[in-house]
Amino acid sequence: MSRLSVSLHGLLLLLLAGCDLSAINSPYPEAQSDISVSYSSFMLRPKHLDPARSYSANESLITAQIYEPPLQYHYLKRPYTLEPLTAAMMPQVELLDKQGKPLPAALQTSENVAFSRYTITIRPGIAYQPHPAFAQDKNGRWLYHELNEQTSSHIKTIMDFPQQSTRELKAADYVYQIKRLAHPEVHSPILGLMSEHIVGLGDFAVMLGKMQLQEQAIDLRNLQISGVKLLDDYRYQITVYGQYPQLKYWLAMPFFAPIPWEADAFYQQSVLIDKNITLDWYPVGTGAYYMTENDPNRRMVMLKNPNYHGEVYPVEGLPGDAAAGLLDDAGKPMPFIDKIVYTLEKESTSYWGKFIQGYYDISGLTSDSFEQAIQVSSAGSFGLSDDMMKKGIDLQTAVGTTTHYIGFNMLDSVVGGYSERARKLRQAIAIAIDQEEFVSIFFNGRGIPAQGPIPPGIFGYREGKEGLDPYVYEWRDNAVRTRSIEYARNLLVEAGYPKGRDAETGQPLTLYFDISAVGPDAKSQLDWMRKQFQKLNIQLVIRSTDYNRFQDKMRRGQTQIFKVGWSADYPDPENFLFLLYGPNAKAIHNGENSANYQNPEFDSLFEQMRVMPDNAERQKIIDKMVDIVRYDAPWVWGFHPKELTLFHAWNKNIKPNLMANNTLKYHRIDPLLREQLRAKWNQPTIWPLVLLLILIALAMTPAIIIYRRKRHQHAVNT
Secondary structure, eight states: OOHHHHHHHHHHHHHHHHOOGGGTTOSOTTOOTTSOEEEEEESSOOSOOSTTTOOSHHHHHHHHHHOOOSEEEOSSOSSOOEEESSBSSSOEEEEEOTTSOBOOGGGOOTTTOOEEEEEEEBOTTOBOOOBGGGOBOTTSOBSSSSOOTTTTTTOOSGGGOSOOBOOBOOHHHHHHHHHHTTOTTTOOTTHHHHHTTBTTHHHHHHHHHHHHHTTOOOOGGGOOOTTEEEEETTEEEEEEESOOTTHHHHTTSGGGSOOOHHHHHHHTOHHHHTTTOSTTTSOOOSSSEEEEEEETTTEEEEEEOTTOOOOBOOSOOOTTTTTTTTTTTTTOBSOOOSEEEEEEOSOHHHHHHHHHHTSSSEEOOOHHHHHHHEEEOTTSOEEEOHHHHHTTOEEEEEEOSEEEEEEEOTTSTTTOSSSHHHHHHHHHHHHHSOHHHHHHHHSTTOEEEOSSSOOTTSTTOOOGGGGSOTTTEEEETTEEEEOOHHHHHHHHHHTTOGGGBOTTTOOBOEEEEEEOOOSTTHHHHHHHHHHHHHTTTOEEEEEEOOHHHHHHHHHHTOOSEEEEEEEOSSSSTHHHHGGGOGGGBHHHHSSSBTTOOOOHHHHHHHHHHTTSOSSHHHHHHHHHHHHHHHHHOOEEEEEEEEEEEEEOTTEESOOOOSSOOOOTTTOEEOHHHHHHHHHHHTOOOOHHHHHHHHHHHHHHHHHHHHHHHHHHHHHHHO
């Protein structure tokens, strides 16, 4: 055999041997199978990671892992239960009179309570993540608080600082963050709401605004809010007007997480702002993880916080949790995952394909992937397809603490008001709009028709027969069924619109539906909506606008019928019933009552209910409130969406928690199992490569033969 042919054979063997065939299609060339890494994605980079500004769901997936407010939701318990996080105990609450003195128990009525004072005690020994804002030299001078163009020329990201340090969490950091809510440059979305509750916060914001106009330096450490007091290194107090028991839920949100003044000062340097090294880009906290990479065009990375304070996995849950393996790690220190990687994915189909290959750990469902993943039984229950079960994929379902509803503007001369004519018109429309059909067509059955404003999982929600809206639904065949369209048409006659025409003028009834419509399903959904009104011979005119115009029309009360939704900020019925509270009417008081609904009896009951603990008396008042709004029908209740999530078999400790966002610290990954399954599912098809090499070799064979003949002839001639 000639040297050339030997070389070709060698090249073939070398190419085959040199290929890591198991990793040909892996998106993680640097992946390590011996460490625990969570892989997910993002479509749009979070806009705000500053806890005083961040309020979006995609942002909370980051902020909740890094920042630690004093309270959190228990991971396993249902109903959702608050517990201390950095706090040593639940806040101590004192009810005060107008002079700020504690009220005796016998006098603690809503009329006597002028203020409520919350005392929060922080556990000692909690440290912040490593961060350059804390770095000092041996003389205690800050290393990076006075940067200039020259000293920061080599800095591109937060990880480029050669020295990083930490310090202990103090109560003053929580007080500092509350002050930041009022800072005019922060633009916190909850300032207005919190100013209504926290004593002195509104006045503090006005003072800061004046200081800014006068170009005075603002050092929040030297300024005080009358209702926020620092007691010592580990205790602080918040005083609210009257009774506001919902404050405890806000104390579980990043808005009330600590911000050290050193980090705030560090990030205000213009040379860092020019490099996008800001609190909106690189958070600093005491949580289980800290951000090391934030590239909006590629990926975001978080690592386990080496200074984490050793929180352990819950030791108790609900019946069935132990059998489901959710208590296997009880008492073990968290977090279990070493690294979290979010990769940019612009298309949901790309994400789904990589999930099926095992390159993403968890996946939600879109309309495109639903039929491939889910089987729906005749009873409407969801199950995994055979392909998913063969891969060992698990399905978790939960009804969201969200409501999508259609509202009537109660200020409108046709559909609004509290007359029998308007009320029966609204009830007829509510019956005609088939929520079951809407959910089936546009959400693949992922939702349940609502019977009122409160979703499942929230105190006050009633299930089954006792929970149905009797004006729109009835109990038939041992289930909740929508009343017949004939029943709705009779209501329309009673309202003065027989066959969809005004009984007095004979003119057809034309109604206007305002919506901010986006997405591929928008046209088909609006066509479907027209058909629902056509059942009553009502002509529906769609007025679709962009989001800003739609919101402006809502604020001005210029809509007639509209579609919106609401997701719980916290698991309390107040957070849904306030959407119908008269003083919150959007067009009158610029509140969140988009329907501009006003009922004095409902409002009076709301004011009682909002300050009560969850007990039988509160449930009784909620039942009465729900009965009132069912009768008045300011909303077509719509539906509550179901959330379906798929998990690969290597994910452990997975239990949907719709209120908590800091759940990654509870999750555990089996990286070896993931590596084995990825290799199994991604066996490379190498025969085209082998065939190509053979064809190359065959193509070169004539050249080899000619070359050998010439060499032989040359040898004979010599």
